[in-house]
Amino acid sequence: MYLFNKKAKTMLANLFYVMFGLILAAFFVIAVFLRVESALGDSTFHKRFYARDLALLVDSMHASNGYFVMEYDVNTPDNMPLDINLEPDHVFLTDRDDKPVESRAKTLFRIGFNEYVSVNKSNITVTPSSFKIIFENNSIRFD
Amino acid sequence: MKLNKKGGVGAEEILEFIPYIVLTVAVMAGIFLLINLFINITVDPKPLQREVLFNRLIYSPNSIMYMDQVTGRVYPGIIALDNFTNETLDKSITYSYERQIAAKLELYDQKKELVKTAYLNGVWYTRLEPLAQSRIKGEGSADIFTRTIPILYRKNSVNLPGYIKTMILIPN
Structure with missing residues (x-):
């Protein structure tokens, strides 16, 4: 006595294939969500981006004359507060923390400085908003 | 089953x-x-870095461009030949870490004959140029970008036509 005839066997194999496909799809969706979430939840990209962008902006300001103020927007997720620091030779960003800035992991990018323009030390604590970059009397500061 | x-x-x-x-x-x-x-x-700032450096060379006061000492006005595109030196370049753009960026500037006259050469961060330029020119990949190497533009250069208070070839080298 045959338990399954030919048609039933094919249908059962089909069912296995569909089940396999569903399980694979579930793993796939989970893997994609985890990957996207890890990319979005990690502040590394934001820190790298803003460190480079701000440092190169300050760098380019060394070719300037006069007085001007720039409004710089920072768009980071609400749960990703960053501290932005300007030093005479570099810009660095850290995750906001209770620890002193010196003991935090820094993401920095260097500025090409010279003796004609002074870069004043500044610290910006960012809650998704904006701050000013001021070039005045051959000195640059964040405010 | x-x-x-x-x-x-x-x-x-x-x-x-x-x-x-x-x-x-x-x-x-x-x-x-x-x-x-x-x-x-990943954030690759190299294209922006070379643009910023190039613009700093062209527009910066107290660099290689001719500047009116009274008004402080810079004349972009007019190179003061006396300022076209390694010392002026190194003084106008300094990095706290030397392996950041380097450049070689070659000034040519109208007949495209070399008039003068100056380096920014010359030590690292000469170290990394062979690797960059041979397009060797890896952390020890560098990328090189070349751009030539027509300019004027000022010699004995006379503006002469010429070209400047900038080779900007950015370590990997």
């Missing part, structure tokens, strides 16, 4: 699905790779 016995789910039917299974896995892996490709968490 037994696979290979009569009445069980035949291995034959399952074997028929192996190509489909392989294809399904390949398609999903492909989509995952594509998603990874579009999730970009």
Whole structure:
């Protein structure tokens, strides 16, 4: 006595294939969500981006004359507060923390400085908003 | 249920699905790779770095460009030949870490004959140029970008036409 005839066997194999496909799809969706979430939840990209962008902006300001103020927007997720620091030779960003800035992991990018323009030390604590970059009397500061 | 016995789910039917299974896995892996490709968490500042450096060379006061000492006005595109030196360049753009950027500037006259050469961070330029020119990859090497523009150069208070060739080298 045959338990399954030919048609039933094919249908059962089909069912296995569909089940396999569903399980694979579930793993796939989970893997994609985890990957996207890890990319979005990690502040590394934001820190790298803003460190480079701000440092190169300050760098380019060394070719300037006069007085001007720039409004710089920072768009980071609400749960990703960053501290932005300007030093005479570099810009660095850290995750906001209770620890002193010196003991935090820094993401920095260097500025090409010279003796004609002074870069004043500044610290910006960012809650998704904006701050000013001021070039005045051959000195640059964040405010 | 037994696979290979009569009445069980035949291995034959399952074997028929192996190509489909392989294809399904390949398609999903492909989509995952594509998603990874579009999730970009790297930031490559090199194109911007070379633009900023180039513009600093062209527009900066107290650098190689001619500057009116009374008004402080810079004349972009007019090179003061006396300022076209390694010292002036190194003084106008300094990095706290030397392996950041370097450049070689060659000034040519109208007949495209070399008038003068100056280096920014010359030590690292001469170290890394052979690697960059031979397009060796890796952390120890560098990328080199070349740009030539027409300019004027000021010699004995006379503006002469010429070209400046900038080779900007950015370590990897």
